[in-house]
Amino acid sequence: MSISHELAQERNKGLYPAVADSIINMHGSFLGSAKFGIDFKRCIKQWSGNYIYKDSQGRDFRTNIVGEIASTASGTIIAAKGNYYAGRSSDQFRPIGDESKVKDVLVIKVPMESPRLLSTLFNNQIGTLNTVRGSDEREEVANGGDFSIWEWVCNSDGDNSLKKDHIVVHMLPKYGNPNRNRINTNRSKKRPASATDTDSATTLSSDGSANPVVPVVRPGDFYDPRLNDDYKGPYFNLVQNKLVQLDVRDGDNELVAPWLFYDRLKPGTLVLLMCSLHCFVLKDRTPIRKIYQINAHSLRILNPSDGPPIERVIPTLPNHEGDNATGSGVSTAAVDAFTKFAVFKRQRMEDLTEDDIAEASATTGTKNIAKNVTINVLPPNKKVPPKKKDAMKSKKARDVDADDQMECLA
Numbered sequence: 001m002s003i004s005h006e007l008a009q010e011r012n013k014g015l016y017p018a019v020a021d022s023i024i025n026m027h028g029s030f031l032g033s034a035k036f037g038i039d040f041k042r043c044i045k046q047w048s049g050n051y052i053y054k055d056s057q058g059r060d061f062r063t064n065i066v067g068e069i070a071s072t073a074s075g076t077i078i079a080a081k082g083n084y085y086a087g088r089s090s091d092q093f094r095p096i097g098d099e100s101k102v103k104d105v106l107v108i109k110v111p112m113e114s115p116r117l118l119s120t121l122f123n124n125q126i127g128t129l130n131t132v133r134g135s136d137e138r139e140e141v142a143n144g145g146d147f148s149i150w151e152w153v154c155n156s157d158g159d160n161s162l163k164k165d166h167i168v169v170h171m172l173p174k175y176g177n178p179n180r181n182r183i184n185t186n187r188s189k190k191r192p193a194s195a196t197d198t199d200s201a202t203t204l205s206s207d208g209s210a211n212p213v214v215p216v217v218r219p220g221d222f223y224d225p226r227l228n229d230d231y232k233g234p235y236f237n238l239v240q241n242k243l244v245q246l247d248v249r250d251g252d253n254e255l256v257a258p259w260l261f262y263d264r265l266k267p268g269t270l271v272l273l274m275c276s277l278h279c280f281v282l283k284d285r286t287p288i289r290k291i292y293q294i295n296a297h298s299l300r301i302l303n304p305s306d307g308p309p310i311e312r313v314i315p316t317l318p319n320h321e322g323d324n325a326t327g328s329g330v331s332t333a334a335v336d337a338f339t340k341f342a343v344f345k346r347q348r349m350e351d352l353t354e355d356d357i358a359e360a361s362a363t364t365g366t367k368n369i370a371k372n373v374t375i376n377v378l379p380p381n382k383k384v385p386p387k388k389k390d391a392m393k394s395k396k397a398r399d400v401d402a403d404d405q406m407e408c409l410a
Contacts, residue, residue, distance in 0.1 A: 002268035032124030067108035268305030
């Protein structure tokens with residue numbers, strides 16, 4: 001549950017109806033009310049073949065989406081590493097660098113316990129997106145070809161066979177170069193060298209560096225990425241790039257710092273997003289890939305969640321358990337449990353001798369042995385009575401050690 005029942009009831013008393021009224025007043029600026037082919041249309045970039053969407057006047061199409069942020073289990077990602085894919089194994093590992101594309105992802109769902117009107121308005125947004133995709137699908141069938149599709153809608157558990165009732169929204173890039181578009185007005189300007197001078201291109205990945213100073217939040221500013229508590233370890237290798245201040249605002253229209261997203265954009269938060277629609281067509285793949293993506297250019301928090309914040313998890317290298325991992329790839333806990341495993345079996349009371357009962361009592365701590373009692377077979381380091389030794393002998397069991405047994409089971 002993303003929010004409490006009490007908060008949902010409180011929202012129903014006034015917030016949900018007010019949000020629904022505001023959505024209706026947006027008319028075609030709201031995604032659920034926008035008409036594909038009239039309010040916006042698809043255009044194809046000649047040089048890439050990607051799809052972009054323009055409004056009726058030929059401008060880049062912008063639309064508004066309203067909903068509640070879903071859980072991380074549903075696909076929401078708020079993290080220093082964002083949605084970055086570093087490779088499947090340590091041999092293929094690629095740390096996040098200045099050229100890496102890193103975005104947070106918000107999965108948006110129908111607001112919890114919302115009235116029918118607001119639920120219908122939310123579902124109309126999915127209807128508009130499905131209309132766009134349906135048009136492309138008919139074109140694909142008519143022209144033929146093999147396609148692999150990543151849609152901009154999903155469901156809560158990732159099962160493609162179920163109805164897709166969530167909207168996947170990508171935030172703008174998390175990191176950027178503050179000097180990329182700035183004019184250098186100090187070219188060739190000399191200054192005296194100082195012993196305190198340091199290299200401004202120091203890699204920001206060391207855990208042992210000094211804690212960064214929390215700055216004043218300003219629009220379009222750049223910050224030390226270490227302000228995110230989970231920006232630690234070899235996963236990160238930024239040099240010039242910094243953490244970007246995105247246009248994320250609270251109910252008072254104040255900017256929300258990116259290192260506060262874990263709490264301010266947690267599941268259950270009711271949000272309004274101004275977005276653009278995209279489809280990336282990768283024709284050099286077989287089958288051809290179509291990746292539909294929604295990018296959020298601005299976000300407004302309409303009502304905060306009373307749920308727990310998103311956990312800050314320091315990313316580890318592929319096939320590693322943590323910063324202290326040795327790379328052996330063997331779980332010692334599993335081996336220990338295997339070798340110490342004690343088998344239980346049942347024996348009828350009439351088959352037990354006095355020695356058996358005494359031995360069982362000493363091993364299990366049980367004083368009274370009843371019929372069909374469960375008796376613990378002696379562990380390997382326990383001395384076995386002579387009369388049972390022959391029955392328990394097995395050359396295969398003696399010759400196979402723990403590693404061999406694991407290999408056989410694998």
